[in-house]
Amino acid sequence: MPSVRMRIWIGLSVLAILGFAWAFSPRAIEVDAASVTRDDMTITVSDDGMTRVRDVFVLSAPLDGTMSRVEVEPGDFVKERETVISTIRPLLPPLLPARTEAQLKSNVSSAESVVTAARADTERLRAEHERLKRDLDRAEKLLASATISQQAVDNAEAAERTSYLALRAAEAVIGVRRQELAAARAALMPSTMQNGDDTISVTAPLSGQILTVDRESEGPVAQGMPIVEIGDLNSLECVADFLSEEAVRVRPGDRVTFTDWGGDPLQGRVRRVEPAGFTKVSALGIEEQRVNIVMDLADPAERQSLGHGYRFVANIVVWQGTDRLVVPMAALFRDADGWAVFVIENGRANWRSVSVGHTNRTHADILGGLKEGERVIIHPPRLLERGRRVTVRAAPTAASPTH
Secondary structure: OOOHHHHHHHHHHHHHHHHHHHHHOOOOEEEEEEEOEEEEEEEEEEEEEEEEEOOOEEEEOOOOEEEOOOOOOOOOEEOOOOOEEEEEEEOOOOOOOHHHHHHHHHHHHHHHHHHHHHHHHHHHHHHHHHHHHHHHHHHHHHHHOOOOOHHHHHHHHHHHHHHHHHHHHHHHHHHHHHHHHHHHHHHHOOHHHOOOOOOEEEEOOOOEEEEEEOOOOOEEEOOOOEEEEEEOHHHEEEEEEEEHHHHOOOOOOOEEEEEOOOOOOEEEEEEEEEEEEEEEEOOOOOEEEEEEEEEEEOOHHHHOOOOOOOEEEEEEEEEEEEEEEEEEHHHOEEEOOEEEEEEEEOOEEEEEEEEEEEEOOOEEEEEEOOOOOOEEEEOOOOOOOOOOEEEEOOOOOOOOOEO
């Protein structure tokens, strides 16, 4: 039977062995972890864009002469054929040869015919707009009795809105044609009827707002020189150029959220993806193929203080899923041609291959390999190995998978 001293030495030896084993055994690595959850997921493409008035009309000088100072300023409201933008004192022309006079008379007749045709086209569009308004009223009544679908009402609203804008454009064209007629008549005016006090008033061809003033000071102007730009801010549209590989994923009707314009996010829809791209050099000097995407605000009344040429960021939803199994993108890493994660099981990191569907900036849609509620390591350390003991620091704040 061992003595007391022997027992003490045996006990000290065991303690020393255990101490060495603990000191040189691999310690648990501290990691960040997140849970596998089910949530709605949205995939968006985003890029900078700019607002613009759908139909911008450039008011130009109808003839050569000396123009007075333009008194209107950007933002001023003007009324069709009432607001005088400026006046022009024509140059005294020489006596007209018979051939030139005949040509100018022909131009006046042609301009009068064009005005008549523009009026007829406007009346046609006005009748079409009235018909579409009646169709919309009938559709809304039928929707109330559940006779037709909401989509039919939406189509009727879109048709009525398109007809209204076409009517506005036609009305504006009448103003432009009238100005052309005035220019043709002024060119025919004989020099004997003019003196140094004769002036021609340049009036607004349509109702709207002054967008820019191209020529403000008094001085000589040439025929066709731009004076002001006029537009209707109620017909504002949004345009953004996207990379061509992103534009092919966008379809007309896709939902858009406009952000970073200086106010609350605004909702809208994609109206058109232009069929032709163009080359643009990025800030890094790289040539990129870009495609313009035209979008409309869902409610033009919500445009608030947005004007012509304002910047925004367009976030277009190209895919959306509900009740998807998602994990943070920071938990994924490459495994040959696939993806893998470290799953925490019994305090150890276990390597597991997963099947990934859609991804966005923050989350990935998991098709297989994980179950809801399992814990995965995010930003796994480079020294982390399979089966290594780990301890979780703290649960990070989870971001919503809607980016």
